[in-house]
Amino acid sequence: SQTIHQWPATLVQPVGSPLSLECTVEGTSNPNLYWYRQAAGRGLQLLFYSVGIGQISSEVPQNLSASRPQDRQFILSSKKLLLSDSGFYLCAWSARGAQPQHFGDGTRLSIL
Amino acid sequence: GESVGLHLPTLSVQEGDNSIINCAYSNSASDYFIWYKQESGKGPQFIIDIRSNMDKRQGQRVTVLLNKTVKHLSLQIAATQPGDSAVYFCAEIIGGAQKLVFGQGTRLTINP
Numbered sequence: 001s002q003t004i005h006q007w008p009a010t011l012v013q014p015v016g017s018p019l020s021l022e023c024t025v026e027g028t029s030n031p032n033l034y035w036y037r038q039a040a041g042r043g044l045q046l047l048f049y050s051v052g053i054g055q056i057s058s059e060v061p062q063n064l065s066a067s068r069p070q071d072r073q074f075i076l077s078s079k080k081l082l083l084s085d086s087g088f089y090l091c092a093w094s095a096r097g098a099q100p101q102h103f104g105d106g107t108r109l110s111i112l
Numbered sequence: 113g114e115s116v117g118l119h120l121p122t123l124s125v126q127e128g129d130n131s132i133i134n135c136a137y138s139n140s141a142s143d144y145f146i147w148y149k150q151e152s153g154k155g156p157q158f159i160i161d162i163r164s165n166m167d168k169r170q171g172q173r174v175t176v177l178l179n180k181t182v183k184h185l186s187l188q189i190a191a192t193q194p195g196d197s198a199v200y201f202c203a204e205i206i207g208g209a210q211k212l213v214f215g216q217g218t219r220l221t222i223n224p
Contacts, residue, residue, distance in 0.1 A: 043216045043217055044156070046211055099210075104155050
């Protein structure tokens with residue numbers, strides 16, 4: 001069966017520090033991969049999605065970037081974090097060209 | 113902005129009763145809908161989906177109803193259990209896109 005892993009589960013970072021969140025999927029090939037951010041008590045906002053290695057689509061202008069160095073690895077990064085980058089970050093995968101999306105358990109990011 | 117929204121932000125029901133969570137969408141081109149359940153501190157969990165060529169779909173204790181005339185989606189949970197307490201999100205996909213648009217969510221509380 002397919003599984004998705006995100007780490008770390010929680011992270012506290014100072015303003016201006018870099019960020020790297022990692023997401024990996026097991027048990028499937030050529031998945032679509034997604035990064036979402038969820039503000040407290042709100043719905044999910046799509047940040048990036050990828051249909052293949054090195055292919056990244058950005059949905060909203062922001063202080064973050066994404067990369068897909070391997071088929072089942074998706075990384076969310078920032079060179080300098082802002083206070084507004086705090087939130088709950090979720091990675092998801094779906095079969096290529098299909099739905100639904102399946103989510104990891106997220107990373108709670110707090111910026112101090 | 114988001115085109116999918118929910119009528120009620122919170123809903124409380126007695127254990128064993130049935131619950132209905134509603135969702136309105138605005139894009140008539142939406143052709144696929146998903147309900148997710150999100151427990152505190154976890155990622156959204158897929159519950160059930162429905163395509164626009166269907167009016168109703170049933171799962172285990174859950175039923176999704178789609179009314180395309182009024183652009184309304186509902187999730188019915190039968191014989192609610194304490195474990196059903198969570199935030200429920202509806203999401204839609206428009207056309208052939210791979211991007212989900214999420215609603216704000218409804219918090220369902222099951223009272224003993």
